[in-house]
Amino acid sequence: AQSVSQHNHHVILSEAASLELGCNYSYGGTVNLFWYVQYPGQHLQLLLKYFSGDPLVKGIKGFEAEFIKSKFSFNLRKPSVQWSDTAEYFCAVNAARDDKIIFGKGTRLHILP
Amino acid sequence: EAQVTQNPRYLITVTGKKLTVTCSQNMNHEYMSWYRQDPGLGLRQIYYSMNVEVTDKGDVPEGYKVSRKEKRNFPLILESPSPNQTSLYFCASSSGGGPSTNEKLFFGSGTQLSVL
Numbered sequence: 001a002q003s004v005s006q007h008n009h010h011v012i013l014s015e016a017a018s019l020e021l022g023c024n025y026s027y028g029g030t031v032n033l034f035w036y037v038q039y040p041g042q043h044l045q046l047l048l049k050y051f052s053g054d055p056l057v058k059g060i061k062g063f064e065a066e067f068i069k070s071k072f073s074f075n076l077r078k079p080s081v082q083w084s085d086t087a088e089y090f091c092a093v094n095a096a097r098d099d100k101i102i103f104g105k106g107t108r109l110h111i112l113p
Numbered sequence: 114e115a116q117v118t119q120n121p122r123y124l125i126t127v128t129g130k131k132l133t134v135t136c137s138q139n140m141n142h143e144y145m146s147w148y149r150q151d152p153g154l155g156l157r158q159i160y161y162s163m164n165v166e167v168t169d170k171g172d173v174p175e176g177y178k179v180s181r182k183e184k185r186n187f188p189l190i191l192e193s194p195s196p197n198q199t200s201l202y203f204c205a206s207s208s209g210g211g212p213s214t215n216e217k218l219f220f221g222s223g224t225q226l227s228v229l
Contacts, residue, residue, distance in 0.1 A: 006155075009153075032212055032213065032214075032215045034212070034217070036218075042222075043203065043220040043221060043222050043223055044156075044203065044205075044218070044220045045220065046217040046218070049215060049217060051215035090155060090156060092156075092212070094211075094212035094213055095213075096213060097213060098213060099144075099161060099163060099169065099210070099211060099212070099213050100158055100161065100171060100172070100212075101146075101158060101211070101212040101218070102158070102172070103148075103155045103156040103157070103158075104155055105153060105154055105155035106155045106156075
């Protein structure tokens, strides 16, 4: 069965710091990978996704993620965070040919102004 | 405006009293799904539907029912709610085959349910 692990439950950074949020999944086959973000009081929205091709994926608001197949990882990065990036971030995995999607437990990111 | 609409936004009920949370999308999406969000547990998929009259269980289907009689609507039914179903619920929809075809999910604004 698929599973997703997000290493950090709560991250606190100052503005302009660099960000990396870890995500590992357990599934040996082809996967679709997603990062969703939930701003305070809002619903989830897609940041970026990976299906195939270039393992470095660029998303909205300056976020990017790198798929490393050998490490079963899909870490989210941003070179310089802003206060407005304060939110909860969810990694999600779908095994290709399976209709389910599995979300990680989320990482709460708090940016200090 | 393309959107997923859930109602109600907040709901307080008592144990055993049947309730329905509605979900409607105006994007002609084939794929629809329900999730519950609990602190420390993230989002867990309850049920999903690939198209009209096609539904399947997610990871936590116990205590829930769904139906997909029309493409745009995907109600979540709790026949006999219990306190452990107190949670924040999200409906989502997606075009095509949903996540398995790398399509993104469009989420509703959520329904905060409290079962006393």
